[in-house]
Amino acid sequence: MASSLQHTAFRDIQKRIISWATFRRIMSVLLFLLVWTIIVKFIGYFHQLPGPQAVFMALFKLKPGALFTEILRSFLRVMAGFLLGLLIGFPIGVAIGYSRIANYLLFPAVELIRPIPPIAWIPLSVLFFINIESQIVFLTFYGAFFPIVYNTMRGISEVDIRLPRAAMSFGMTRTKMLWRVVLPAAMPQIFTGLKVAMGITWLMVVAAEMIASKGGLGYWVWYHNTVMEYPMVILGMGIIGLCGALCSLGIDLVGNHCMKWRGLF
């Protein structure tokens, strides 16, 4: 006994889910699997590459307990480095964007160090940190640090000048203005920075684990590479990608919660 309004709404959803577009999207995945199988079966050079079937079979050979431990290890390192980067990078980014003095004092130093890729810091961090865990956490922190600082700084400096001016007309002080006006306005760009930082953090964790060999997803992939179990390698790659995507999704959810006003316009 649905009303006609509910009926049309349901029809709209039906049209959106069951449509040519969705069909094409599913086809896209199938097309990829098809091309992959063709490459493996018919192009001799790639005969060592496992096809989708082999990877799927490998799924059943997984020992969930061991794999879960590795995923947890990587995840904890990512979280530690990311939160550290946020804790240290966010205030610095805000300072550089908001205060002219801080900008002149800190920005050149940051810009000077930024071009050096995080991976190039691996040898120095091995020298400096005795504990391998601290090495990895430092590298992930470094990876997260610069995108957060840079995007926060840009987000704050690109806030529409009319907003703080309007706030000043209402008699707001500078400190209050930071919390109530500037930061919320800079949020979209800040969250973009967080997503970029998350991607780079996962990159660094995988790289550090491949080299340091102390557990974690990167080590898992590298180990299976050395024993030549390539279906597991590809599975591992997929899992790394999945974890990274989930983390980015998490940041998106937090962002949507913080920026509820986005949908209003």
Next chain:
Amino acid sequence: MQVNFQHDKSGFVFDRKTGVARDFHIKTILNLLSIVSLFVIWELLVHFRVYRFALLPSPAEVLNWGVEWVKSPDFWMDASLTTLRVFGGVTVACIIAIPVGLMIGWNKVFSDLTFPMLEILRPIPGIAYIPIAILFFPWEEASIAFICFVGAFFPILLNTIAGVGSIDRDFFRAARCLGSKPGQVFWHVVMPGALPSIATGAALGMGIGWMASVAGEMISGKWGLGYRIWEAYTLIRYPLIVDGMIAIGILGLGSSMLIRCLMMRMMPWRKAITESLDTTITT
């Protein structure tokens, strides 16, 4: 805002005391102070053996070793090899990603057929491709170039797609009013309109390509700057590590700027592109 790179005049809302001329001097002094204090703090930390800084090379050592290293032919061999690998990988990434991105942004059917799969592949970091790269390209140059390709591909692709999306729809309408065929619309509206974003993406991809090359060379390589850094560590020539890092940083920055200049030449209608390199869309 205080620091707004495009419209500096808005920066004076808060500082009523400082005028333009005085601001200039304060800015230069503090900027120099910032850079100098970086080196001073480094030197002091190493000199007074704070925590474990005694193990790190001091700025003076880095400078001396650096000068010697640049004079040796070794350095030029390494630098040119790494540059070749990065440029090779990033160029191939551009060649594939830009047309695909333009098509995805322009044609919905094509987008539905390719984009979902690319989105699924996107979160996988380029480094995770190293085992596969070593498997298929036993020849070092190609395997490292492949990793650079993977690293640079997605930023370029995403920025191209965003570039097409950012073209004012009125341009399409104007083109249709003038009676253009789809091919002409593509060549005269879509491509030039997406060019600024493509430039950003290419510069970004170049930066990420350098990162990826360092990773690839550290894990598998005989020549190249990344490999040299790792070798310096194993041979206990620590100042060379920092020299290598600086070299990579300079070359990476230089190549990003090169791509940016190249792209800006193709866009004579843009007076200045003030956005910097780490904009919105990356891995």
